Amino acid sequence: MEFVFTEEQAMIAETVKGFFAEHATSERTRKAMAADGIDRDLWSAFCAELGLAGIGIAEELGGAGLGMVELAIVAEAAGSQVAALPLLGQAMAAQAIAAGGSAAQQGEWLSKLVSGEAIAVCAGAEALNVADGKLSGSASFVTHGGVADLFVLGSGDSAWLVRADAPGVSVTAHTTMDQTRPMATVTLAGAAGEALADGAAALAAARQAGWVIAAAEGLGVAQASLERTVAYAKERVQFGRPIGSFQAYKHRLADMMIEIEQARSAVYWAACAVDEQSDEATIALHSAKSFAADTAFMCAGNMIQLHGGIGFTWEHDAHLYFKRARALQSMLGAGDWHREQVATMILGEAA
Amino acid sequence: MKLGFSAAEEEFRAECADWLQGQMAGEFKDIKGITTLTAKAERRKEWEQQLAAHKWSCIGWPEKWGGRNATLAQQVIFAEEYARAGVPGRVNHIGIELAGPTILAFGTEEQKQRFLPGIAAGQTIFCQGFSEPGAGSDLASVRTKGRLENGEWVVNGQKIWTSLAHISDWIFVVTRTEEGSKGPKGLSFLMMDVKQPGIEIRGIKQINGDAEFNETFFTDARCPEDSMIGAVGQGWQIAMGLLAFERGVSTLGQQMAFRNELDEIIAAAKANGQAKNPLIRQRIAKAEIGLRLMRYGALRMLSNTDHSKIDGAALTYKIQWATWRRGLGELAMDVLGQAGELAHGSEYEWDVLPNLFLFSRSDTIYGGTNQIQRNLIAERGLGMPREPRGDL
Numbered sequence: 179m180e181f182v183f184t185e186e187q188a189m190i191a192e193t194v195k196g197f198f199a200e201h202a203t204s205e206r207t208r209k210a211m212a213a214d215g216i217d218r219d220l221w222s223a224f225c226a227e228l229g230l231a232g233i234g235i236a237e238e239l240g241g242a243g244l245g246m247v248e249l250a251i252v253a254e255a256a257g258s259q260v261a262a263l264p265l266l267g268q269a270m271a272a273q274a275i276a277a278g279g280s281a282a283q284q285g286e287w288l289s290k291l292v293s294g295e296a297i298a299v300c301a302g303a304e305a306l307n308v309a310d311g312k313l314s315g316s317a318s319f320v321t322h323g324g325v326a327d328l329f330v331l332g333s334g335d336s337a338w339l340v341r342a343d344a345p346g347v348s349v350t351a352h353t354t355m356d357q358t359r360p361m362a363t364v365t366l367a368g369a370a371g372e373a374l375a376d377g378a379a380a381l382a383a384a385r386q387a388g389w390v391i392a393a394a395e396g397l398g399v400a401q402a403s404l405e406r407t408v409a410y411a412k413e414r415v416q417f418g419r420p421i422g423s424f425q426a427y428k429h430r431l432a433d434m435m436i437e438i439e440q441a442r443s444a445v446y447w448a449a450c451a452v453d454e455q456s457d458e459a460t461i462a463l464h465s466a467k468s469f470a471a472d473t474a475f476m477c478a479g480n481m482i483q484l485h486g487g488i489g490f491t492w493e494h495d496a497h498l499y500f501k502r503a504r505a506l507q508s509m510l511g512a513g514d515w516h517r518e519q520v521a522t523m524i525l526g527e528a529a
Numbered sequence: 530m531k532l533g534f535s536a537a538e539e540e541f542r543a544e545c546a547d548w549l550q551g552q553m554a555g556e557f558k559d560i561k562g563i564t565t566l567t568a569k570a571e572r573r574k575e576w577e578q579q580l581a582a583h584k585w586s587c588i589g590w591p592e593k594w595g596g597r598n599a600t601l602a603q604q605v606i607f608a609e610e611y612a613r614a615g616v617p618g619r620v621n622h623i624g625i626e627l628a629g630p631t632i633l634a635f636g637t638e639e640q641k642q643r644f645l646p647g648i649a650a651g652q653t654i655f656c657q658g659f660s661e662p663g664a665g666s667d668l669a670s671v672r673t674k675g676r677l678e679n680g681e682w683v684v685n686g687q688k689i690w691t692s693l694a695h696i697s698d699w700i701f702v703v704t705r706t707e708e709g710s711k712g713p714k715g716l717s718f719l720m721m722d723v724k725q726p727g728i729e730i731r732g733i734k735q736i737n738g739d740a741e742f743n744e745t746f747f748t749d750a751r752c753p754e755d756s757m758i759g760a761v762g763q764g765w766q767i768a769m770g771l772l773a774f775e776r777g778v779s780t781l782g783q784q785m786a787f788r789n790e791l792d793e794i795i796a797a798a799k800a801n802g803q804a805k806n807p808l809i810r811q812r813i814a815k816a817e818i819g820l821r822l823m824r825y826g827a828l829r830m831l832s833n834t835d836h837s838k839i840d841g842a843a844l845t846y847k848i849q850w851a852t853w854r855r856g857l858g859e860l861a862m863d864v865l866g867q868a869g870e871l872a873h874g875s876e877y878e879w880d881v882l883p884n885l886f887l888f889s890r891s892d893t894i895y896g897g898t899n900q901i902q903r904n905l906i907a908e909r910g911l912g913m914p915r916e917p918r919g920d921l
Contacts, residue, residue, distance in 0.1 A: 179538070179602045180531045181828040187530060247530050408911050423914035425900075428907035435906050436845045443825035443842065444818075450532045458821075465818040517814035518807075524795060524817055525804045 181446070183251075190248055194255040197228060202261035204495050210262035211357035214325050216297075217262045224263060225294025231268060232292040234387065235276050240289040246449035249387065250394035254445070257398025257474075260498045262358040264322040266391050267299030271330040273387040274300055274337055278380025283339065283372070287328065298328040300384045301364070306333040312346070313338060313371040316364060321509070323362030324351030331364075331371070335378040338371035345369065356501040386452050386463060388510050393445045393466035396474035396506045400441055403477035403499050404434045407484045430484060434477045441466075441473040461523055468516035474503035532828075534602060542606045548583065549614035563617035564786070564881050565888075566741045570696045573620045577651030587625050587649050589778065590633065594641065595649030601831055604778040612785025620696065622779065624648040624655035628701055628720075630774040635759050635767055644699075644720065656723070658688040658702035658745060659768065666901045668703075669713040669765065673747060675704035680754050682706075682719055684727070684747045690895065694730045694743040697723050701771075702747070703764050716764030721752045737887035738877040775896065780827050780846065784820065787850075790857060790885055791816055797882065798864045812860050819853045844910045848902035851892040858886035 183191060201220050210217040225231040234249040235241020249269065256265055272291045275283055290296040299322055306315035317323075317331055326349075329340045340347060346369035354360040374380045408431060411422030421427050448466035451459040478499040482489040489496040507513060522528070534542070553561040557579065560572050580586040581595065589604045590596025599607070619625060629648045632640055647653030664670045673686025684704055694700065700723050707715030721728070727750030732740035759767045795813060798804040804813075826849065830842040861882040862869045869883050879887065893899045907913040 179534050179605065179828065179832070181825065181832040182834075183530055404911075408913075411913060420914055422907075425904070425916070428911070428913040429900070429903040431911055431913065432848075432903035432906035435841060435910055436849055439826060439841045439845045440819070440822040440849065443822045443829055446530060446829075447532070447821070447825040450530050454531070454533050456532065461817075461821070465821055469818055469822065514811060517811050517818070520814040520817055521810035525799065525810060525813060528805055528807065528810060 181450075187247060187251060191251045191255070193228075194230065194252050195258070197223075198255045198259040198261055202256070202259035202263075204498075207260060207262050207358060207498065214351070215262055215322060215354075215358060215360040216264060216325055220261060221263050222294050224265075225292065229292075231265075231272070231294060234269065235272055235288060235292060239276050239284055240292055241272075241276070242292075245453040246387070246390050247446060247453055250390050250445055250449040253391040253394035254398040254401075257395030257502070258402040260358050260399065260402075260495070260502050264297050264299065264325065266359070266388065266395070267301075267320075267322050267326065268297060269391055270300035270384040270388045271298035271328065274330045274332075274374065274380035274384040275339075277383030278337060278374040278376040278378070280375040283374060287339070291328075296327040297322065297325055298330060299323055299326040300330040300332070300388070303331040303333045303338075303366075306331070306338075306366075308371070309368075311371065312368040313340065313366045314346075314368055315366050317366075318363050319361045319509070320364050321359045321361055323349055323364055324360060329364060330374070330380070330384065332377070332381045332384070335381070337374040337377040337380040337384075339374065340364075340366065340369055340371045356505040358498065358502060359505060385510070386459075389463045389467040390445070390449050390452065392506050392510050393441075393448060393463075393470035396470035396503065397438070397441045397445045399474040399499050399503050399506070400434070400438045400470070400477035403474075403481040403496075403503075404431065404438060406495075407431060407434075407481045410485055427484060430480055434480055437473040437476055441470040444469045461520055464516040464519045467510060468513040471503070471506040472513055474499075475507055478503040534606070538602050538606060541603055542610060545585075545607050545610040546614065548585070549610055549616055552579065553614050553616060557616075560617050562615045564790075565739055565884065566618060566620075566693065567696075567739055568617075570620060573617060574651065574654065574696070576617075577619065577621050577654075579651075581649055581651040586651055587629060590629065590645075590649065594629075594633070594645040601778070605781050605828070605831065608778050608782035609785050612782045612789065615789070618782075618786065620693065621648065621651060621654045623657050623693070623697075624653060624699075626777060626779045627657065627771050627774055628655040628699070630777070631701075631758060631767065631771045634770060637755075639755065640720075640758065653699055654693070654697045656691050656694045656697035656700045658691055658700045658721075660690045661687060662689050666898055668768075669716070670711075671703050671705055671716060673702065673704050674708075675702075675706045675717060675719060676708075677706075677754065681751045682754060682756065684719065684721065684750045684752075686747050688745040688747070689742075690733075691730070691743045691745045692741055694723065694745050695732060699723060700728075700745065701758070703768050706761055706764075713765035715762055716768075717761050718758045718764040718767040719752055720756045720758065721750060725750060727751060735888075736890065737879060737884055739888075772896075778831060780850070781824070781831075783850070784823055784827065787820055787823075787854060787857070790854075790861075790881065791820060793881055794857070794861050794864055797861075801864070801866070801868075803864045803866075809860075809864060812863075816853070816857055816860055819856075823850055823853065839910050841910060844906055845902075847897060848893075848899050848906070851902075852899065854885075854892050855889045858882075858889035862886045 232242035237243045301317040301320040303317045331338045346367045348365045351362045444466040448462035451462040481496045588597040588599040675684045702719045706717040729746040731744045733742045803809045826842045
């Protein structure tokens with residue numbers, strides 16, 4: 179038992195933190211927000227130069243090896259800069275293909291996803307009808323769906339690969355509150371789909387990775403919200419003193435830190451439990467996703483309040499964090515749903 | 530990053546569990562499951578000695594002083610199995626977790642020889658003389674005076690909230706030994722025999738009807754000159770060093786006691802149908818998550834060996850568990866409903882859950898109130914300006 183980063187993990191953390199701080203600047207993120215929600219230079223540096231999209235995918239499958247802890251480290255750093263990247267969908271899709279794809283499917287897609295040559299996203303399909311390998315139905319709230327080349331769509335225990343350019347696939351991109359992760363609706367009308375060899379395994383792996391990433395991003399959002407507010411509290415003077423010297427103010431900062439420390443325990447407990455295939459992995463994932471997303475929202479909301487008027491402006495970055503935090507709360511199962519899963523584990527089914 | 534325990538550690542766990550459960554099923558059956566701090570004090574002193582006789586009293590201490598030099602993982606395991614077996618809290622918690630480590634860290638060889646064997650053997654029960662009527666949150670404004678007279682320290686003043694003083698043998702006392710000094714300067718740290726004419730102890734009845742706290746009066750109370758830990762005027766540093774030990778491995782044992790409390794709530798909710806109430810389900814899930822995160826926060830804090838940086842997990846730990854447990858008490862009463870407000874007999878005595886509800890109001894006060902904790906977190910953890918001192 180040693181619940182701290184190894185030297186290698188600490189090094190990865192430092193590297194990715196530096197990478198996002200330098201490249202995922204507010205200016206570049208805002209450019210991506212005004213376009214399709216991806217900073218393509220950032221994404222290609224992320225995939226090709228640093229090889230970060232391969233984290234959590236076995237080396238023999240063309241990935242970089244390592245596990246959920248390292249993936250969480252990367253997602254935390256991305257979240258702390260609200261980077262405009264298709265990281266979440268890509269990782270979920272890659273995990274699905276690695277865990278449930280045939281050798282041919284893995285061979286065809288994983289190296290493209292790891293290199294960034296193709297963008298993929300994983301989503302749940304509604305009212306999916308399958309006839310002769312042709313799929314009809316739709317998928318809603320597909321993050322970065324408007325720019326994806328490949329969809330991994332889940333339905334029950336089956337998962338399907340659908341190319342965005344296949345006949346019968348139409349994608350409607352939506353103006354989305356969080357412009358760093360715009361959503362789309364994907365409609366299938368007799369579109370060609372290829373079933374993954376083991377759909378259940380694919381979707382389970384995707385879900386696990388999705389919850390870890392969402393939780394870790396939430397942690398990054400929360401920590402950055404606190405750090406930026408702390409900096410402001412030191413420089414902003416009212417009533418002849420720095421506003422951070424008022425207890426009404428600094429106690430709210432303390433409350434943020436108290437939640438963040440728990441969120442940090444939650445994220446790395448969950449990531450580590452998945453890596454170690456611990457019995458606790460399921461409860462850890464539900465805990466981490468619900469707790470860290472709520473922490474992100476609490477901290478980002480406080481960032482707006484504690485900045486006063488400037489925090490409400492478009493110009494200030496507070497709203498980027500606030501909107502990302504809100505999106506994290508709703509996606510991949512809302513907090514109440516995750517907590518109900520925990521309740522079921524300890525209390526049994528509700529009536 | 531690694532959460533699992535090795536095979537050897539799991540073997541150690543089995544050994545701990547086996548011995549502790551055996552004791553609670555056998556010779557010490559009568560103290561199993563006690564959750565108040567004062568019940569059956571004499572039997573629990575015997576339990577301290579039983580622990581010592583089997584070298585389980587202070588496993589993290591060096592072997593030379595009665596410990597096992599246990600690794601962190603082993604201490605974690607023992608603390609967890611201790612509470613899991615339903616063993617009541619240590620009546621000598623303060624001796625084992627606070628006085629002993631303080632003497633080990635700051636005491637002279639002679640002081641170690643004088644005090645450590647008795648603490649390790651469960652013979653010397655300690656209590657803590659820090660707070661005073663005028664020095665609560667503002668601990669540095671201690672007024673109890675110590676003066677040197679014919680090779681003895683002579684102490685006059687009053688301490689308050691002295692937990693378990695009435696069953697203790699020794700007390701460590703923060704005294705003002707420099708006449709006219711103010712704040713943290715001029716304080717010294719003395720070890721004093723409680724059983725002397727100059728020390729008088731009066732119980733303070735608490736809101737749950739129990740009397741675990743005391744007022745302790747010092748009227749020309751005495752101790753030999755060499756009973757001071759550290760040098761004259763170093764009392765504040767020693768006291769702060771001691772408080773850092775409070776966040777040690779024992780927190781994990783405390784968490785297992787919390788686990789038992791939450792399990793009682795879960796059982797009560799299943800029994801009375803509240804387990805089907807969606808709002809209660811959400812709150813029980815939140816409590817469960819909070820408890821798990823407390824465990825992993827403690828493991829992060831204990832695993833951290835880099836003391837050059839602020840350890841956020843350690844700094845936020847007190848307010849986190851205290852607030853969680855106060856909420857647990859409220860959840861307990863919401864689950865129990867009016868049944869929770871009825872005592873069994875005519876005495877003002879409470880079952881575990883109503884007692885938890887009442888007692889946990891103190892958790893967010895003692896050892897630094899939530900408000901003081903927030904100041905500490907904001908000032909030490911986040912670098913906010915310090916609260917200005919008034920001059921009243």
